Amino acid sequence: MVGVPKLTRADATAALRNPLAFIAARWTPTTRTVRRAALAALVMSVVIVVTGGAVRLTGSGLGCPTWPKCTADSLATTREMGLHGVIEFGNRLLTYVLCAAVGWAIVAARAQKPWRRGLTRLGWAQFWVVMSNAVLGGIVVLVGLNPYTVAAHFLATTALITVAALMWQRTREGDSEARPLVGKAVRQLVWSLVAASVLLIMVGTVVTGAGPHAGDSSDVPRMPVDWETVSKVHAVLAWIVVTLTFALWFVLKAVDAPRGPLDRTRDLFLVLLAQGVIGYVQYFLDLPELLVGLHMLGSCLVWIAVLRVALSLRERPAEPPSTAPAPAEYAATRA
DSSP: OOOOOOHHHHHHHHHHHOHHHHHHHHOOOOOHHHHHHHHHHHHHHHHHHHHHHHHHHHHHHTSOOOSSSSSOOSSSSSGGGGGHHHHHHHHHHHHHHHHHHHHHHHEHHHHHHHHHHHHHHHHHHHHHHHHHHHHHHHHHHHHTTTHHHHHHHHHHHHHHHHHHHHHHHHSSSSSSOEESSHHHHHHHHHHHHHHHHHHHHHHHHHHHSSSSOOOOOSSOOOOEEEEEHHHHHHHHHHHHHHHHHHHHHHHHTTTTTHHHHHHHHHHHHHHHHHHHHHEEEHHHHHHHHHHHHHHHHHHHHHHHHHHHHHHTTTEEOOOOOOOOOOOOHHHHHHH
């Protein structure tokens, strides 16, 4: 049995001064652990979108009518607030789970040997996006579910997914200079695909803001646009994204691209196909809540698939692991 090292007063002081450096000096996670930590943060960023959608689709957006407390006198939901209060407060609690997942990713990245500063910064970027979006979520409640703030809340979560997906990808790569795997023309086609996907997601928030699911049973104002028209614009953009994806796959085959970009493009096409089926079915069935929730999940998966296509166009060879000494800042505290 391995004994637990005894902590001295100097150790306690060092831990207080720089807890991440203290942990890094005593723990070296495996590469698999770092990857799992980054993946956990990405999964939770998607889960928080789905549960946030459940809040809106069940009319629980004002289940907790104030923020940061649930009521003026209670931090948590009360029995009188019923199921809506439980759903809204449960979604707020999941923010702490998300913070824990992001925190694990930060600690694992910081403790990895050798220390990869860029990876740690991506973890911290997620943390600050989560904090900012938590405040924005509070503003959404305080302004009575204004559709523009709801749209901004969703887009901020999409930004979180972007950083989380980038960190997850970077855990599977080295820190050497990126080397392109395809030509400039192919990269430009992919950037067109990324731009069209961004526009698709943004118009999707307008469809939501103008649609019937306001997030509360009371009369919540909607965006003053024709819902049918903006839905058709959203569908046209979806077909543009599908067309660009199909064209990209043929171009990659024509230039004999590596398997990575081809596989990621195939994955994107399959996700788009499933998302399109859900989108059309929910439209013709007058937006049943379950299908709308699945469509929100699909939106996250589509964006992750688009990012993976873009990131597959270059490679960063992994560097062989090395036994790095204890971080300098921690070593200095023990001197």
